[in-house]
Every structure is written in C-alpha cells, then in structure tokens.
Amino acid sequence: MTLAEKILALRTERGMSQDDLAEKLGVSRQSVSKWETAQSTPDLDKIIRLADLFGVSVDQLVRDGERPQPPEPPPPQTVYVERERKEELSPIQKLGIVMEVSGAALAVIGLMGAPLLIFAAVALVILGLPLLLAKKHPWLIAGWLAVALSCLVLNPYTSVSPWGLIGGLRYLRYLIVNPEMRYLTYYAAAAVGIVRGLLVLGLLVFTGRTCGRAWKKKRFPEET
Numbered sequence: 001m002t003l004a005e006k007i008l009a010l011r012t013e014r015g016m017s018q019d020d021l022a023e024k025l026g027v028s029r030q031s032v033s034k035w036e037t038a039q040s041t042p043d044l045d046k047i048i049r050l051a052d053l054f055g056v057s058v059d060q061l062v063r064d065g066e067r068p069q070p071p072e073p074p075p076p077q078t079v080y081v082e083r084e085r086k087e088e089l090s091p092i093q094k095l096g097i098v099m100e101v102s103g104a105a106l107a108v109i110g111l112m113g114a115p116l117l118i119f120a121a122v123a124l125v126i127l128g129l130p131l132l133l134a135k136k137h138p139w140l141i142a143g144w145l146a147v148a149l150s151c152l153v154l155n156p157y158t159s160v161s162p163w164g165l166i167g168g169l170r171y172l173r174y175l176i177v178n179p180e181m182r183y184l185t186y187y188a189a190a191a192v193g194i195v196r197g198l199l200v201l202g203l204l205v206f207t208g209r210t211c212g213r214a215w216k217k218k219r220f221p222e223e224t
Helices: 003-013 018-025 029-036 044-054 058-062 091-111 116-133 138-153 165-177 184-219
Strands: none
Touching: 003 029, 003 044, 003 058, 018 029, 018 044, 044 058, 091 116, 091 138, 116 138, 138 184, 165 184
C-alpha cells in the first residue's frame, strides 16, 4: 500500500472524516484530500503526527511493502588447523645414522677380538656426527674431520708437505724410480698423501666459496 492508501484506510478505520483529521493536524481539509489522492505528500512533521494519531510507527506508515528482514548470519565454519608435521630426516641425516650404527657395531666386534676394527668404528662415528647433526654444510665438516682423522690414524709421515699432496707425489715417483721398493704398503702410504692433499685442496675451495657467500649475504642482504 502507498502512503495515500494507508492514510485513507487508517482514517476510515477510526471513523474520522477528512475535516476531523485536518482539525487534529492543524491543516485544511483540502490538504488531507490531496494526501489521500496522492496529489501531494505530507511533510515529515505531519507524518510523525499522523503515526502518533493512528497508533502506528512512522516506518509502518511510510514504508511500501513488508520490512525487509536482516540477512541471516552465515553458518559457523569449522576451521581445521593442520598440525605441523615433524620434519623428516634428510638423506644426509639418514646416512649419518647408518654410519653411527655401523660404527657402534664395529666397535662391539673390535672389543670381542678384532682391535683394528675399533679405529674404523671411531672414524665412522666421528664422520657420521656432522651428517646427523649439522644443518648447514655437513659434507664440509665431515671432510675436514676426515682430514684430521687421516693425520691422526693413518701414517703421519706420508704428509711430507703441509697438505700431503706434494709429498705423496714425490713418494710415488720415488717408488717408480726404485723398483726394489715396490711394496703394497709403500704405495698405500703414497696414496694416502695424494688423496689427503686433493681432499684438502677441494675443501679449501668449497670452504672459501661458502664463507664468501655468507659474508656477501651478511654485507649485502638486499642482493640475496
């Protein structure tokens, strides 16, 4: 219903004439007639007085149609928070576990009557620790430990030069020139010096590169 129809219907329900309504509102009968025929619209103050007079709310008097219902709130959603999965062991860490277990097994066998295996067990345990525990650059740590173990456990005299490479090559040349000295143990001693020297040189290169990258990242973080 329109506002004009509502004014007419409410006035009729209450048995009021246009003159009666005009008198109560302080307006002319022609104004009431124009409101009911939709020729004009009452002012806001007159609408409020009409609502009070008819015993309805301004919203009921003015609104055309039913009052819209507020939107229903969305149903509660269940949020499933997935717990963080424990980090799985990396292949390097698994290798470290294998080395630790193997070292422990060799140590047990060595204590039962094979003392030479104890040296191998110690080497596996020491070299396996960086692989198992170190989060960054475990191979570098294991490489330097291997060099240290070779200097302590293997024949120290093969390291004629500071890095062992030149000394091992000289010793190998000496064995080639002197056929009477060609024994397996001597060749093994020369091989220890050469392998250890190459390992140290490689470790120096990769350690230098790693330190350089870390320094650059710390000095120029915006470039990384």
